[in-house]
Amino acid sequence: MLSKVVPAGSMVGARGPRLEVLVMGPQGSGKTVLCRRMKQACKVRAPDDILDTMPTLGVELDDVMYNKCNLVLREVGGSFVQVWKNFYADCGAWLFVLDLSDHARLGEAAVELINVARDNEMKGKPVLLVLNKTDADATIRRHELDSIMRLSELRDSMPKLQVVEASGLKGSGVTEILNLLAAICSGKPISS
Numbered sequence: 001m002l003s004k005v006v007p008a009g010s011m012v013g014a015r016g017p018r019l020e021v022l023v024m025g026p027q028g029s030g031k032t033v034l035c036r037r038m039k040q041a042c043k044v045r046a047p048d049d050i051l052d053t054m055p056t057l058g059v060e061l062d063d064v065m066y067n068k069c070n071l072v073l074r075e076v077g078g079s080f081v082q083v084w085k086n087f088y089a090d091c092g093a094w095l096f097v098l099d100l101s102d103h104a105r106l107g108e109a110a111v112e113l114i115n116v117a118r119d120n121e122m123k124g125k126p127v128l129l130v131l132n133k134t135d136a137d138a139t140i141r142r143h144e145l146d147s148i149m150r151l152s153e154l155r156d157s158m159p160k161l162q163v164v165e166a167s168g169l170k171g172s173g174v175t176e177i178l179n180l181l182a183a184i185c186s187g188k189p190i191s192s
Helices: 031-041 078-087 103-118 142-149 151-157 174-186
Strands: 018-024 059-066 069-076 093-099 127-132 161-165
Touching: 018 031, 018 078, 018 174, 031 059, 031 069, 031 093, 031 174, 059 174, 069 078, 069 174, 093 103, 093 174, 103 142, 103 151, 127 174, 142 151, 151 161, 161 174
Parallel strands: 018 069, 018 093, 093 127, 127 161
Antiparallel strands: 059 069
């Protein structure tokens, strides 16, 4: 098994350090579109219509190079919560994607996020909480989200938590996500 970050010149070859990123979140939160936007930003072929998606049934795996880092994006469908755990050991970092316009499912998403964060195999790993669909009409207010998600408590228990606002539809926040992942991959410190 490859380690989470493999230095250049090792088993991965001359492509640079490697980071496997587990991409999770509720069904419909926009994981597929965000992964496609990251591929597009890295000049990797993505479907012509990035927004034409269906629920991910299983796992999607994409390799992208960004800032000399090989990022392996492993997106697991939101309806497959029960199998997420199968991928914890191999990831070096994880993204949890939330749909800010889906008020009804935010409580459920908060429970899933906390369950993942409490798992022994995920403790101490860098995590990006991606607040997606910031461009939608009916997004939740940030103070309400902080209350539902208990972000201050999460930050205390997850020192490597980063919160990023994004829009898969418009592509905003994608560069910030990629920059943070590249920093993690390169072993550079990232600040909250």
